[in-house]
Amino acid sequence: MTAAKPPAYKRVLLKVSGEALMGEREYGLDTATCRRIAEDVKGVVDLGVQVCLVIGGGNIFRGVSAAAAGMDRAQADYMGMLATVMNALAMQSALESIGVVTRVQSAIPMASVCEPYIRRRAERHMEKGRVVIFAAGTGNPFFTTDTAAALRAAEMRCDALFKGTQVDGVYSADPRKNPRAERYERLTYLDMLARDLQVMDAAAISLARENRLPIVVFNIHEPGAFTAVMKGEGRFTTVVEQIQ
Template identity: 85%
Template sequence: MSRPPYKRVLLKVSGEALMGTRDYGLDTAMLRTIAEDVRGAVALGLEVCMVIGGGNIFRGIAGAASGMDRVQADGMGMLATVMNALAMQSALEKAGVVTRVQSAIPLASLCEPFIRRRAIRHMEKGRVVIFAAGTGNPFFTTDTAAALRAAEMSCDALFKGTQVDGVYSADPRKNPNAERYETLTYLDVLSRDLGVMDAAAISLARENKLPIIVFNIHEPDAFTAVMRGEGRFTTVVEH
């Protein structure tokens, strides 16, 4: 396979993507599919890091909406991302990919603390680094954490694996007439309220000139294919 035009990338996977066909929790088959896809990217010589959401287990904003304290609820959401990160680490290592989990909140018996220089060194050695617990702060989503870590790691692009093959004007699963976009600018996403990522994440990406590539994570080998410019995806860039 031809080598993609990137050296280091961050893959953001939503917690919901890990459910597969289930209504809650983790689908081990989906974990294996993503792990094999990431293994393919590493085999191409890319340095890969990841951020995984926690919505398949607990979503802080939903907890707050049901009456919980928002800070406490977001803390629970951060712990859900750690659970997903450890599950993905297990799947990756079973696929033969050496992986490290770094958490933004202290969990010394389970994973490393987030240390930027150590994370970069891991990737330089061919290890996949999974950043867990978001930014370590309430009120920030894992989308924002993904944009932040991608900027900190000097990634060439942020890949967002979703349930659909790009960005649409509306949810194509509910509206068959939704328009699909090939390319968008950061301002397009913000002004049209397209929901690709939250506003803080889009602003971070824009400030750091970080391209965002949105694709369907459920397609086999979609991650490596999209990195080579193949398949269906939407690119969000400055112009």
Template identity: 80%
Template sequence: MSRPPIYKRVLLKVSGEALMGSRDYGLDIGVLRRIAEDVRDVVNLGVQVCMVIGGGNIFRGVAGASAGMDRAQADGMGMLATVMNALAMQNWLEKMGVPTRVQSAISMASLAEPFIRRRAIRHMEKGRVVIFAAGTGNPFFTTDTAAALRAAEMGCDALLKGTQVDGIYTADPRKNPKAERYDQLTYLEVLARDLQVMDAAAISLARENKLPIVVFNIHEPGAFTAVMLGDGKFTTVIDP
């Protein structure tokens, strides 16, 4: 008899950069397809899934602002980039038979539903994956903060952060082979040690809502499913 998943409803946060694969910018179709396969497999476990996808593979508001753009204007462009990524992910999920809805915090009725909390919850109850696009709809907030906000609003059991490595380390393990991986941390430890897995606003929001953050490697096929079953390598951020 197969084991039940340890979470019933989760939000998966994927960075825009994760969708680039080996490209310098834009979308790697192979990466999109593989992440969609992983999401499909988790949905097939009976888990309710929603997603937030960043836009850094197309445009980052912070980078635009550092280049001299008005920050609010640059963040607006970044929010639009997340809509493009959400539509791309919706395409691949639906190709695999997973019913999906995109809800945007910025009104664009011909492309996506407006964000309506109760409607989003109902979609998930019916087995649909909901992809939240356009961040919070406001400048000066990252998609990490948007992910924490939406996870709290949806009553998720956990916020999963898919990254380039299999958890939170003392340093970047790709640069420092002696870096050690944490199995579990508290929210305050993440902030005090400046581990930068998510921005401080997102960590604080998760802490206030007692929302566990689970960090794992989004590039490892099957890792999402493994985390749902309590297997594999990952780091959990939670208060004891």
């Protein structure tokens, strides 16, 4: 009997876009989708991996879009941060409904609904096996939730940053629009920046590079993909400092 393959990492951060929570809806939250993603997270937790999350807010409000329409950018970004708190609470509910102990920490203090972000407390939660969801981005306007994910992953001393996307890795173009798009198995941070592969923004990639934090890109919509990728199985792209 073949022994089960151990997980490739011991502590990871999963970045999920707000749009990933919509399911087939055009706006807002789909509870079935939230539960499916929660089950994927539970599968990784059950492997003994410490997990934290950052969730975007684009399914509710996008600060950049509102700013482009004439709203003050800082004000729009703060509204977007509040949208991420709503998504974090929804994901907490989904995780706890299947027995995963979870804490939400917000970069914007709101003690009535969640904890304030405190790095050492977050680490302690993870050491006890709790999933920590970081909400409200970095707490500052002009920064994306991708940058917040890279920042929190570095602060938590994660072994890797997992980015759940719409497709199974990084491509030279959107494969849903261009069937000839090339898929990459491994890339360097500089490849991502030089080729303008818009999986994450430049600030997030640069932050990951400075902290030698591998980025693993996979399809968040494929059930069980997070667990499979954690074992080194399935289809994904890994972004590192140098390709061996």
